[in-house]
Amino acid sequence: MAFCPKCRYEYTAGITSCPDCGAFLVDTLPPFEPEPEQERKFVNVYTTSDVIEALRLKAFLEDAGIPCFPMGLQSGSLFPLVLAGEPRGKIELHVPADCEPEARQILEELKQTEPIAPE
Numbered sequence: 001m002a003f004c005p006k007c008r009y010e011y012t013a014g015i016t017s018c019p020d021c022g023a024f025l026v027d028t029l030p031p032f033e034p035e036p037e038q039e040r041k042f043v044n045v046y047t048t049s050d051v052i053e054a055l056r057l058k059a060f061l062e063d064a065g066i067p068c069f070p071m072g073l074q075s076g077s078l079f080p081l082v083l084a085g086e087p088r089g090k091i092e093l094h095v096p097a098d099c100e101p102e103a104r105q106i107l108e109e110l111k112q113t114e115p116i117a118p119e
């Protein structure tokens with residue numbers, strides 16, 4: 001049995017390269033490796049219970065080119081914040097791990113210029 005390591009298709013014996021992509025076939029497939037994009041890690045840079053504040057900070061971060069995903073904590077699990085909903089409890093602002101230092105710096109600067117209201 002032969003497999004294409006790229007397409008992960010199985011071919012009958014006798015074929016040495018993949019008709020689709022030209023890669024040399026292998027006897028056994030290597031373990032599946034997820035795309036780098038799927039491995040992108042997100043970290044929480046801010047926790048608040050104020051949805052307005054969360055959305056305001058999200059807007060600031062996105063203005064700076066940092067994708068920001070507010071996550072609402074519901075029943076012990078995090079879910080993407082539904083903007084139209086009425087989230088209760090904790091909201092976490094998640095950004096890609098590689099943007100974390102920049103995001104924290106922006107939040108720090110915001111805190112100094114306009115005090116973020118305490119809970």
Ligand SMILES: [Zn+2]
Binds near residue numbers: 006007008018022023
């Ligand atoms: Zn192939």
